[in-house]
Amino acid sequence: MAEEILRIENLHVSVEGTLILKGVNLTIQRGEIHAIMGRNGAGKSTLANVVMGHPAYVITEGSIFYKGQPLEELAVFERARAGMFLSFQYPAVIPGVQVGTFLKKSVTSVRDVPPKGREFRKELTAAMEQLSMDKSFLSRYVNDGFSGGEKKRLEILQMLLLKPQLALLDETDSGLDIDALRIVAKGINEVAVDSACLIITHYQRLLDLVKPHFVHAMIDGAIVQTGGPELALELEDRGYEWLDVTA
Amino acid sequence: MTDEAQDVIGDYRYGFHDPENSTIRFDKGLSEQVVRDISELKNEPQWMTDIRVKAYRHFVERVMPDWGNCSLLDQIDFESIIYFLRSSTKTEKSWDEVPDDIKNTFDRLGIPDAEQKWLGGVTAQYESEAVYHSIREDLEEQGVIFLDMDSGLKQYPELIKKYFGTVIPHSDNKFSALNTAVWSGGSFLYIPKGVSVEMPVQAYFRINAKNMGQFERTLIIADEGSSVHYVEGCTAPTYSTDSLHSAVVELIAMEGAKIRYSTVQNWSSNVYNLVTKRAVAHKNATIEWVDGNIGSKLTMKYPSVLLKGEGAHAEVISVAYAGEGQHQDTGAKVHHLASNTTSNILSKSISKKGGRSSYRGLLQVSPKSTGCRSKIVCDALIFDGSSRSDTYPTMEIGNSTADLEHEASVSKVSSDQLFYLMSRGFTEDAAMGLIVNGFFEPFTRELPMEYAVELNKLLELEMEGSIG
Numbered sequence: 001m002a003e004e005i006l007r008i009e010n011l012h013v014s015v016e017g018t019l020i021l022k023g024v025n026l027t028i029q030r031g032e033i034h035a036i037m038g039r040n041g042a043g044k045s046t047l048a049n050v051v052m053g054h055p056a057y058v059i060t061e062g063s064i065f066y067k068g069q070p071l072e073e074l075a076v077f078e079r080a081r082a083g084m085f086l087s088f089q090y091p092a093v094i095p096g097v098q099v100g101t102f103l104k105k106s107v108t109s110v111r112d113v114p115p116k117g118r119e120f121r122k123e124l125t126a127a128m129e130q131l132s133m134d135k136s137f138l139s140r141y142v143n144d145g146f147s148g149g150e151k152k153r154l155e156i157l158q159m160l161l162l163k164p165q166l167a168l169l170d171e172t173d174s175g176l177d178i179d180a181l182r183i184v185a186k187g188i189n190e191v192a193v194d195s196a197c198l199i200i201t202h203y204q205r206l207l208d209l210v211k212p213h214f215v216h217a218m219i220d221g222a223i224v225q226t227g228g229p230e231l232a233l234e235l236e237d238r239g240y241e242w243l244d245v246t247a
Numbered sequence: 248m249t250d251e252a253q254d255v256i257g258d259y260r261y262g263f264h265d266p267e268n269s270t271i272r273f274d275k276g277l278s279e280q281v282v283r284d285i286s287e288l289k290n291e292p293q294w295m296t297d298i299r300v301k302a303y304r305h306f307v308e309r310v311m312p313d314w315g316n317c318s319l320l321d322q323i324d325f326e327s328i329i330y331f332l333r334s335s336t337k338t339e340k341s342w343d344e345v346p347d348d349i350k351n352t353f354d355r356l357g358i359p360d361a362e363q364k365w366l367g368g369v370t371a372q373y374e375s376e377a378v379y380h381s382i383r384e385d386l387e388e389q390g391v392i393f394l395d396m397d398s399g400l401k402q403y404p405e406l407i408k409k410y411f412g413t414v415i416p417h418s419d420n421k422f423s424a425l426n427t428a429v430w431s432g433g434s435f436l437y438i439p440k441g442v443s444v445e446m447p448v449q450a451y452f453r454i455n456a457k458n459m460g461q462f463e464r465t466l467i468i469a470d471e472g473s474s475v476h477y478v479e480g481c482t483a484p485t486y487s488t489d490s491l492h493s494a495v496v497e498l499i500a501m502e503g504a505k506i507r508y509s510t511v512q513n514w515s516s517n518v519y520n521l522v523t524k525r526a527v528a529h530k531n532a533t534i535e536w537v538d539g540n541i542g543s544k545l546t547m548k549y550p551s552v553l554l555k556g557e558g559a560h561a562e563v564i565s566v567a568y569a570g571e572g573q574h575q576d577t578g579a580k581v582h583h584l585a586s587n588t589t590s591n592i593l594s595k596s597i598s599k600k601g602g603r604s605s606y607r608g609l610l611q612v613s614p615k616s617t618g619c620r621s622k623i624v625c626d627a628l629i630f631d632g633s634s635r636s637d638t639y640p641t642m643e644i645g646n647s648t649a650d651l652e653h654e655a656s657v658s659k660v661s662s663d664q665l666f667y668l669m670s671r672g673f674t675e676d677a678a679m680g681l682i683v684n685g686f687f688e689p690f691t692r693e694l695p696m697e698y699a700v701e702l703n704k705l706l707e708l709e710m711e712g713s714i715g
Contacts, residue, residue, distance in 0.1 A: 052670050055662065076669035085670075092667035096685030102671075105681070109672035141685070158671065 003030040005067060005166050005196035006051070012061035013043075013050050013221075020046045022221035023062070028196040030165070035199045035207055037235050038218035044200045045089055047218075048170040051198075052086040053079055066166065081110050083195075085164030087155040089171040093143045099154065100124075100138035107161050127160040132183055148175025156187040167191055169199045173206035185209035204236040219244050259515055259542070260708070261356070264484030265348045267456050269374070271333040275458060276326045279303055282428045285331050289397060289431075292404055302417035302427035309421040312547075315576045315607075319545045323519060328460040328491050330429045332374040338395055345371075345379050353379070356482065358451050361697060366478075367446035368393045372463060373453050375431040382448070390439040393448055396464050399435025407435065410466055414497035414525050414553075422521045426462045426495040433463030433494065438473040438504070447476040447509075447695055452492075454483035454518070460491040467497070469504035469532075476507040478695065482542070485515040489544065492518055498526035500534055502556065507535040509694060511702060514542040516572055522548045530556030530585075537693045538565040540575050541705060549607060551580035554588035561590040566690040569602030569634070570709060578607035578639075583619040583649070592623040595687060598634035599709075605637045614645035622652040628686050629659055680707035 006028040013021035020043045028034050038044050050057040051064055053076040064071040066084060074082060094102065103124065108114040115123065128137065131153050143151050152172055159167055169188065173181055188197065188210050199212065207215070207229065215231040216223045217240065224243050225231065271288070273281060282303045286296040311320050339345050342359050353359060353371050362369045368382035370393070377395030386393070392403065400407050417427035434450045454461050469475055483490060492514060500506045506526065514520055520543040526534040536550035552561035567575035581590040596604035606625045627636040638655055660682055668678035684691070684703045691699045 052666075054666050076666065077672050077674050080670055080672040088667065088670075090663075092661070092664045094664060094668070094682060094685055096688030097681055102681070105677075106671040106673070109674075109677070141688075162671070 004028075004065075005030050006198070007065040008051070008062070009065075010062035011047075011050070011059065011064065013046055013057050014060050015046065015057055019060070020057075020221050021050070024221070024223055026216070026223065028166070028198060030196055031194065032214065033192050033197040033199065033210060033212045034214045034216065035201060035212040035232060036216045036218050036223070037201060037232060039240055042218045043221040044218055045170050048086055048168045048198070048200055051168060052076065052084060077109070080162075083165035084168070085159055085162055085166065086168045087152075087159060087170060087172050089174070091143050091151050091155055093141075095141055095144050097142050098139055099142055102142050103138075103158065103161060106158065110162050123161065127157055130160070130183075131157055131187060133157060149177065149180045152176055152184060153180065156184050159191055160187055164191065165195045167195055167197045169197070171200055171202065173201055173203060181206060182209060204232050207232045217243050259485055261482035261513065262485035262515055263355070264455055264486075265352055268346070268348060269332050269334050269456070270336055271331070273329055273331040275329055277303075277328070277330055277429070281330055285429055285431065288331070291400065294408060295400065298412065298417065299428050299430075302424045303429075305418050306421060306424035306428055309424055311421060315547045316545050316574050319519075319574060323489070323491065327458055327488070329456065329458055330460050330462075331431060332456055332459060333376055334373050334455075335376070335378045338377045338380045338398060340379075340381050342379060349373050349378050352453060352455065353451065356451065356453070356480075358449075361449070365446060365695065365697060366449050367444055368448040370395050370434050370450040371453070372432045372450065372461075374456055374459055374461065377432050383446070386444060389442050391442060391444060392435065392437040394435045396433040396435050396466065397431065399466070403435070403437075406437065406468075407466065410468060410497070410499060412497075414499065414527050415495050415523050419523060422493045423495050423523045426464060426493050426523070429460070430462045430464035430495065432461075433465040434467070434477070435465070436467040436475065436477060438469045438475045440470045441472045443473065444475040447478045449478040449480070452479065452481040454490055454492065454514075457486050458488055458490060460493070463494045465494065465496040467506060467508070468499045469501060469506045471501045472503040473501075474505040476509065478509045478698065480511050480513070482513050483515045483518050486517050488517065490518045492520045492522070492543075494522045494524075496522070496524040498534060500526065500528045500532035502530045503532060504529075505533040505535075507537065508550075509537040509698070511539040511694070511698060512542060512546065513705065516542065516544050516570075518543045520546040520548065522546075524548065525551040525553070526561075527553045527555055528559035528561060531558040532556060533560045533562070535562040536565070536579070537690065538563070538577070539690060539694075539702065540565070540567045540577055541702075541709075543573065543575075545574045545576070547576045549578045549580050549609075551582070552590070553582045553584060554590065555584050557585045557587050559585060559588045561588075563590070563592045563594075564690050564693055565594050566687050567594075567596040567604045568706070568709065569596065569598045569604040571600040571602060574603045574605070576605045576607060578605075578609075580609040581611070581621065583610075583612040583616045583621070586616050587618045588616065589619065590621045592621070593689060594625045595628075595690060596626075596636060597628045597630070597683060597686065598636050599630040601633040603635040603637075605639065607639045609641045609643070610651070611643045612645050612649045617646060617648040619648070620650045623654070625655040626686070627657045628683075629657060676710050677707070680710040683710055
């Protein structure tokens with residue numbers, strides 16, 4: 001039985017007065033992996049950020065529904081608590097706050113039943129082992145002095161712990177070498193089994209490891225083509241020009 | 248509690264007060280007779296009475312500082328302050344002997360509990376004098392002296408006569424003159440040669456009465472090769488009229504000794520906190536001031552170190568939190584008076600809801616002191632357009648061999664940081680609290696853990712409702 005997690009209808013979004021998204025329609029069911037591909041500036045990251053509720057993005061027309069509920073009713077932290085998760089392209093640095101403290105507080109605020117100390121440590125250790133992360137991560141400050149790859153791993157670690165029902169992955173593959181990409185892909189696949197997953201990427205290579213059910217091509221703030229995994233290969237091969245009606 | 252009272256007290260959780268059951272209570276106001284009365288009441292030796300009177304005369308002649316926050320300083324009405332208030336007839340060695348209402352206060356502040364768990368000794372001062380005092384037996388056996396200052400003067404008059412006022416003379420500034428004239432309570436701590444005191448010793452200062460002036464006087468002497476960590480905390484009830492806290496703290500670290508002095512000052516927002524703290528570090532000695540200023544109406548305090556002996560080191564780590572109606576004028580002064588002396592100064596401040604924080608620092612290297620190194624870092628975090636942060640650094644470098652670094656930054660909480668944390672389930676207030684705790688972390692990690700936890704909770708509480 002299909003269960004709708006995310007539904008986006010005729011979404012128009014502007015940032016500082018500039019219209020970025022111009023009528024996006026997209027529905028994702030539980031258990032589905034969708035990929036959005038497109039050139040820089042097409043509006044992919046804007047879509048991920050507006051779904052999560054970034055205050056700089058203004059919806060001028062259209063609506064977003066999460067499990068049938070209009071999202072405008074939910075503050076950002078409520079979206080997180082309702083099971084939404086965004087893996088950031090550029091995660092913020094929080095100086096002086098240790099990763100371990102941050103993870104514990106985050107998991108405690110998102111879950112209905114906060115885990116006990118020992119259970120949480122066990123869960124954390126398992127997730128970190130899965131992502132080949134050293135324990136020393138926990139005493140470092142959140143994203144402070146992290147390499148690109150370390151930041152992305154920390155994002156995926158959070159995803160594993162927060163167990164979202166909707167995972168938005170914004171260019172999670174950028175800055176990762178092939179070994180790291182495999183590890184991260186494994187984490188995504190694990191979460192994707194029982195959630196709705198939206199992957200934003202420039203490249204085919206992540207999609208070799210995380211098989212999407214649907215691939216969407218985004219040009220100038222709208223989805224212009226939807227297909228199966230073969231579309232990703234075609235876009236990689238031919239670029240976007242053949243889809244660009246304005247070109 | 249009336250609404251008005253609630254408005255005044257706000258979220259300040261130590262704002263409660265107890266009935267005043269004083270045994271001796273001076274009338275408001277200051278005169279030479281008041282100074283003499285205090286000395287007589289305490290049965291002090293003549294030389295102390297003489298110092299007090301001399302200091303009082305200097306206080307009267309001395310003009311107010313023309314810097315800091317003059318308009319707030321000028322509002323201090325010295326005639327409306329109570330200069331001496333005795334709540335308990337003696338200093339007890341057991342909490343059970345302390346009068347119930349006073350003991351309750353310290354229970355609420357968690358002092359007896361902390362003492363049992365992690366402290367080597369405790370002095371608890373209520374109004375003008377210590378009501379409780381205790382030190383672990385093993386420390387006493389090693390010759391450590393830890394007394395309230397009044398008892399110290401009675402039991403070790405020669406030691407006190409030798410050092411009292413040698414680091415901070417009464418004529419240093421108007422408020423050191425005032426303190427010297429009317430001082431009461433404070434700590435006297437002496438660590439013998441080679442003794443390392445592993446557990447921190449703590450003093451807690453509580454003002455309870457309205458319009459109270461608290462003028463404690465602290466003297467710490469660490470003899471050659473010894474080390475100690477002294478912790479002080481302070482709170483007061485919230486009243487709509489002002490109180491004055493004006494302490495003098497003198498530290499002396501002999502050759503190779505180390506003194507760490509940690510403060511978390513959380514006075515209510517009606518307290519003027521005008522404190523002079525200064526240390527002398529002899530050859531290869533280390534002085535560390537760990538100084539947190541969260542409360543008070545106006546704080547003016549610049550922990551200082553005179554690096555007198557070769558190879559001496561100074562560390563000053565301070566944080567200031569200035570909320571609505573508060574001005575934290577704080578900083579550090581280090582005088583490199585000998586060669587190869589080193590210092591590190593780290594100052595962090597937060598200004599919120601119209602609060603004002605100022606860093607005022609002095610770094611001096613004397614002409615003959617070669618090979619000195621110093622690093623100064625000042626970071627300010629400003630929350631909104633109505634708040635203010637200023638930096639007033641002064642450097643007087645007497646020769647070209649000094650190696651100096653000075654970094655300063657002013658930042659705002661970024662919307663990206665907030666969005667990131669909120670996307671992880673934190674409310675906006677909780678996100679702010681986490682960012683603030685992170686900002687103060689270089690300070691917090693220097694505190695004993697119990698203090699660090701308490702401070703983090705306090706800051707999180709301060710962030711509640713901080714978003715307009």
